[in-house]
Amino acid sequence: MSLIVQKFGGSSVRDAARLKNVARIVADTYEAGNDVVVVVSAQGDTTDNLIAMASEVAAKPSRREMDVLMSTGEQISAALLTMTLNEMGFPAKSLTGWQAGFLTDSNHRSARIRRISKERLENELGKKNIAVVTGFQGINRYDDITTLGRGGSDTSAVALAAALGAARCQIFTDVDGVYTADPRLVKTARKLSEITYDEMLELATLGAQVLHNRSVEMAKRYNVEIEVLSSLERKPGTIVKEVVKVEKMMITGVAKDDKVARIALVGLPDKPGVAFKVFSLLASRRVNVDIILQSIGRDNTKDITFTVADSDKQIAIDALTELSPSLGIKEIVADDMISKVSIVGAGMESNPGVAAKMFEALFDANINIHMISTSEIKISVLIDKELGSKAVTAIHNAFEV
Amino acid sequence: MSLIVQKFGGSSVRDAARLKNVARIVADTYEAGNDVVVVVSAQGDTTDNLIAMASEVAAKPSRREMDVLMSTGEQISAALLTMTLNEMGFPAKSLTGWQAGFLTDSNHRSARIRRISKERLENELGKKNIAVVTGFQGINRYDDITTLGRGGSDTSAVALAAALGAARCQIFTDVDGVYTADPRLVKTARKLSEITYDEMLELATLGAQVLHNRSVEMAKRYNVEIEVLSSLERKPGTIVKEVVKVEKMMITGVAKDDKVARIALVGLPDKPGVAFKVFSLLASRRVNVDIILQSIGRDNTKDITFTVADSDKQIAIDALTELSPSLGIKEIVADDMISKVSIVGAGMESNPGVAAKMFEALFDANINIHMISTSEIKISVLIDKELGSKAVTAIHNAFEV
Numbered sequence: 001m002s003l004i005v006q007k008f009g010g011s012s013v014r015d016a017a018r019l020k021n022v023a024r025i026v027a028d029t030y031e032a033g034n035d036v037v038v039v040v041s042a043q044g045d046t047t048d049n050l051i052a053m054a055s056e057v058a059a060k061p062s063r064r065e066m067d068v069l070m071s072t073g074e075q076i077s078a079a080l081l082t083m084t085l086n087e088m089g090f091p092a093k094s095l096t097g098w099q100a101g102f103l104t105d106s107n108h109r110s111a112r113i114r115r116i117s118k119e120r121l122e123n124e125l126g127k128k129n130i131a132v133v134t135g136f137q138g139i140n141r142y143d144d145i146t147t148l149g150r151g152g153s154d155t156s157a158v159a160l161a162a163a164l165g166a167a168r169c170q171i172f173t174d175v176d177g178v179y180t181a182d183p184r185l186v187k188t189a190r191k192l193s194e195i196t197y198d199e200m201l202e203l204a205t206l207g208a209q210v211l212h213n214r215s216v217e218m219a220k221r222y223n224v225e226i227e228v229l230s231s232l233e234r235k236p237g238t239i240v241k242e243v244v245k246v247e248k249m250m251i252t253g254v255a256k257d258d259k260v261a262r263i264a265l266v267g268l269p270d271k272p273g274v275a276f277k278v279f280s281l282l283a284s285r286r287v288n289v290d291i292i293l294q295s296i297g298r299d300n301t302k303d304i305t306f307t308v309a310d311s312d313k314q315i316a317i318d319a320l321t322e323l324s325p326s327l328g329i330k331e332i333v334a335d336d337m338i339s340k341v342s343i344v345g346a347g348m349e350s351n352p353g354v355a356a357k358m359f360e361a362l363f364d365a366n367i368n369i370h371m372i373s374t375s376e377i378k379i380s381v382l383i384d385k386e387l388g389s390k391a392v393t394a395i396h397n398a399f400e401v
Numbered sequence: 402m403s404l405i406v407q408k409f410g411g412s413s414v415r416d417a418a419r420l421k422n423v424a425r426i427v428a429d430t431y432e433a434g435n436d437v438v439v440v441v442s443a444q445g446d447t448t449d450n451l452i453a454m455a456s457e458v459a460a461k462p463s464r465r466e467m468d469v470l471m472s473t474g475e476q477i478s479a480a481l482l483t484m485t486l487n488e489m490g491f492p493a494k495s496l497t498g499w500q501a502g503f504l505t506d507s508n509h510r511s512a513r514i515r516r517i518s519k520e521r522l523e524n525e526l527g528k529k530n531i532a533v534v535t536g537f538q539g540i541n542r543y544d545d546i547t548t549l550g551r552g553g554s555d556t557s558a559v560a561l562a563a564a565l566g567a568a569r570c571q572i573f574t575d576v577d578g579v580y581t582a583d584p585r586l587v588k589t590a591r592k593l594s595e596i597t598y599d600e601m602l603e604l605a606t607l608g609a610q611v612l613h614n615r616s617v618e619m620a621k622r623y624n625v626e627i628e629v630l631s632s633l634e635r636k637p638g639t640i641v642k643e644v645v646k647v648e649k650m651m652i653t654g655v656a657k658d659d660k661v662a663r664i665a666l667v668g669l670p671d672k673p674g675v676a677f678k679v680f681s682l683l684a685s686r687r688v689n690v691d692i693i694l695q696s697i698g699r700d701n702t703k704d705i706t707f708t709v710a711d712s713d714k715q716i717a718i719d720a721l722t723e724l725s726p727s728l729g730i731k732e733i734v735a736d737d738m739i740s741k742v743s744i745v746g747a748g749m750e751s752n753p754g755v756a757a758k759m760f761e762a763l764f765d766a767n768i769n770i771h772m773i774s775t776s777e778i779k780i781s782v783l784i785d786k787e788l789g790s791k792a793v794t795a796i797h798n799a800f801e802v
Binding site: 016058065072078094098145 | 463494544
């Protein structure tokens with residue numbers, strides 16, 4: 001008998017038919033003799049509908065109240081899934097964020113989990129109940145409702161698996177695992193049976209969109225084995241863990257991220273503290289910066305180029321425009337017609353020539369590279385957005401992953 | 402400075418425009434220097450929508466999970482109203498049932514409030530925050546979510562007013578007060594400025610539908626002054642309290658209830674314990690019995706006739722059919738084509754001839770009476786359903802209320 005945590009996303013629970021399908025998966029896991037903790041997201045469009053309701057009454061809805069509003073979405077899913085299980089004759093109880101013991105900080109709309117008080121959960125499991133927990137939410141130390149922000153339900157599931165010492169955390173999505181490239185773009189893309197946390201982290205941040213990096217980081221820290229699999233097809237998915245079987249591959253996958261913007265600050269004075277001021281300003285506005293390149297300019301100036309999510313582009317430009325007189329920025333150039341294409345693989349470190357091979361593939365496909373960034377297990381390039389899919393296919397074919 | 406509790410029903414908060422209207426009422430009360438606690442119901446059709454969702458996944462949804470599901474309705478209203486107030490610049494915080502300290506028994510879907518832990522509420526009021534509380538809900542001692550059932554939000558409001566020692570509990574509805582008869586039926590119906598708890602209780606149980614009797618009973622017990630008024634028109638409503646100014650009226654109002662069924666048990670053996678068995682059986686099936694008449698039959702038998710809500714008719718018949726062999730019931734006759742028409746008034750006791758005057762009015766209108774029941778401040782008659790409105794008008798005119 002093991003303890004299994006199973007997380008189901010919004011599309012997996014979007015209507016009565018999908019809820020019954022999910023209940024069957026949960027019931028089978030329970031009938032196989034396991035203790036089961038289920039984590040659910042809000043149904044399909046619920047989150048969007050709630051946001052629309054808020055925008056009708058307030059131009060800038062208070063963050064505390066948005067959390068109160070949004071947290072109803074998972075509560076509805078949890079109640080409906082539990083009813084479905086009860087109707088099928090299985091002992092199940094729904095638990096909201098506070099009932100399941102999720103204690104977070106007070107950063108409304110993007111709270112971090114501080115700890116999980118697991119008494120109630122262990123009590124329900126001890127009584128052989130299936131616990132159906134609302135993902136994405138908790139309470140702070142003042143008993144106010146908080147939500148975890150993007151990727152919150154995955155993070156809830158991994159945190160529960162860690163706290164309860166679960167044998168595995170299964171993340172059910174509408175894809176059946178992690179692929180060497182997006183199967184919609186690359187016909188020869190192959191599903192991976194295993195992948196390391198670090199590779200998954202690079203793929204998540206690069207737009208593979210299977211798991212949010214917060215949840216993978218937490219899984220790595222607490223050594224929680226994750227399985228990514230489909231809620232619609234009953235077959236094994238991809239296991240994410242610390243060490244995987246060595247395969248004869250230089251790279252694990254190719255990923256593309258179209259939601260990226262490049263911002264160049266031209267003509268900065270070449271003196272200490274400039275980069276610090278730029279990026280601490282962006283951090284204070286909650287803009288996440290990805291790649292940063294600094295080049296030497298002319299006449300005692302330098303240029304700093306960096307990428308941000310395209311949704312943050314305007315916030316970044318507005319902030320930097322304020323700062324430009326005091327910093328002496330001559331020009332701010334922004335471009336969001338770009339794609340970031342990356343290759344990821346833990347085997348990269350011991351295989352020289354990986355970068356050269358990637359650049360050769362792009363050259364052969366006549367694709368110009370605007371910017372390059374590398375880490376131990378990742379190489380990213382920025383290219384024109386309309387060439388993104390072509391680039392992914394070219395690289396995937398070159399490496400024969 | 403006083404503390405005012407204001408309760409707004411589902412139609413008062415049904416959309417963004419209504420929410421803004423309610424926020425203005427609350428804001429005006431706050432700006433006049435009062436502490437304000439607001440209690441909200443779920444928006445318009447939310448409750449029906451949630452019930453429909455449940456019925457898609459379960460033929461008989463578990464009561465515990467229905468409470469988890471239903472309680473999201475008020476949470477959405479509370480968050481939206483609080484956002485609206487925040488957007489207008491007012492300090493407000495939403496509080497769910499558990500956050501506001503509502504502790505109930507464990508009777509899911511029709512829980513009773515045991516006590517209110519008012520620390521959090523007093524803390525918010527101490528910080529000059531407007532507290533927007535979800536009506537209809539609480540938690541039991543196991544920290545499970547419960548709901549209060551019919552009339553729950555009114556009861557929540559009165560309970561809060563009692564616990565916090567509020568100067569007044571304002572119940573905002575879509576009518577502007579309590580009338581001497583239904584203004585849609587009787588053109589000469591008049592709004593009452595004041596009414597006693599007992600009169601209001603009789604009117605509530607008789608189908609006047611302005612306030613649920615649970616809330617009025619609680620208001621009477623804790624001496625909470627209620628005002629019933631409209632959320633759309635800014636004018637005084639009707640005050641419900643212990644002693645009202647004496648007006649020169651024999652009766653306070655005329656009410657009609659169409660949702661009633663009469664059940665007659667014919668040919669019962671005339672021996673002790675028969676009535677006990679009948680009505681304890683009905684109580685065990687949660688059927689509320691209203692009027693009971695027992696007549697002497699023939700040949701050592703008797704007949705028992707009683708009324709129930711028409712929604713309970715079939716449950717009552719099924720239960721009694723099971724029991725009929727052991728009790729020796731010869732026949733069960735049911736009829737729901739009837740109306741109960743009643744007059745209510747605390748002045749009735751000191752005015753002989755009230756009943757006679759009512760019967761005369763009905764006789765003059767050529768309306769046959771099937772059954773009569775009286776209490777200290779109420780006289781009810783059962784008549785044919787299609788004559789209900791005619792009867793109300795005839796009686797109202799006869800008493801010139």
